Amino acid sequence: MNLENNIEYRSATYSRTTITELMIPSYANFGGKIHGGILLSLMDKVAYVCASKHAGSYCVTVSVDTVDFLQPVDVGDLVSFHASINYVGRSSMLVGIKVIAEDVVHGTVKHTNTSYFTMVAKGADNKPKEVPGLKLENREDVRRFLEAIKRKELKTHYKQELNNQKTRMAIEQELYKLKNERCVYDLKDIGI
Numbered sequence: 001m002n003l004e005n006n007i008e009y010r011s012a013t014y015s016r017t018t019i020t021e022l023m024i025p026s027y028a029n030f031g032g033k034i035h036g037g038i039l040l041s042l043m044d045k046v047a048y049v050c051a052s053k054h055a056g057s058y059c060v061t062v063s064v065d066t067v068d069f070l071q072p073v074d075v076g077d078l079v080s081f082h083a084s085i086n087y088v089g090r091s092s093m094l095v096g097i098k099v100i101a102e103d104v105v106h107g108t109v110k111h112t113n114t115s116y117f118t119m120v121a122k123g124a125d126n127k128p129k130e131v132p133g134l135k136l137e138n139r140e141d142v143r144r145f146l147e148a149i150k151r152k153e154l155k156t157h158y159k160q161e162l163n164n165q166k167t168r169m170a171i172e173q174e175l176y177k178l179k180n181e182r183c184v185y186d187l188k189d190i191g192i
């Protein structure tokens with residue numbers, strides 16, 4: 001490996017990042033809860049900080065996996081975004097992000113979501129650039145790395161399946177699957 005700074009491996013500890021943000025009224029939607037988009041934007045920010053620290057270079061967001069908002073976040077909550085590198089490829093890094101919302105007045109803490117952002121390091125030529133490997137320091141690091149490999153395999157499999165399904169799908173033969181779904185259609189409109 002030929003890295004400019006000659007650092008071949010970095011630990012997750014080196015780049016682990018937490019950003020804590022106060023949820024102000026302008027972040028709220030009409031229902032008085034915090035917009036999902038605000039939370040996503042802050043997750044992207046913490047993923048960038050964590051990845052660029054590990055890579056020592058500019059990074060871009062390539063993919064975001066499973067963002068489930070488990071609980072609503074309120075105005076006044078202190079929300080912490082904890083990010084760490086779970087897996088490293090050649091130029092890509094999987095950043096795990098855990099979001100915790102804290103109501104300091106009532107002393108309640110809730111886990112609102114966990115997501116995985118794939119970030120890619122780019123060089124001055126704007127091409128993907130090799131990043132340092134990950135030094136696994138404990139059992140948890142190993143568990144996260146192995147889980148990320150599994151996640152990657154599942155994603156590849158899922159994409160393949162979806163593509164196969166798209167090419168194979170004969171709407172006429174699959175229409176029966178809509179029988180118990182909450183939709184209506186007219187056979188004439190779909191050309192049957």
Ligand SMILES: CC(C)(COP(=O)(O)OP(=O)(O)OC[C@H]1O[C@@H](n2cnc3c(N)ncnc32)[C@H](O)[C@@H]1OP(=O)(O)O)[C@@H](O)C(=O)NCCC(=O)NCCS
Pocket residue numbers: 059060061062063088089090091092093118120128
């Ligand atoms: C993502 C991007 C860097 C890929 O560039 P490319 O020239 O096709 O390069 P590669 O195919 O070598 O992919 C680079 C890495 O990204 C990974 N990658 C590409 N698409 C991916 C996806 N959908 N999900 C996960 N990883 C992905 C590849 O596996 C590879 O990882 P590795 O180097 O660790 O093996 C390029 O398409 C890009 O710049 N996209 C725009 C990103 C952007 O603008 N984001 C939003 C604003 S920050």
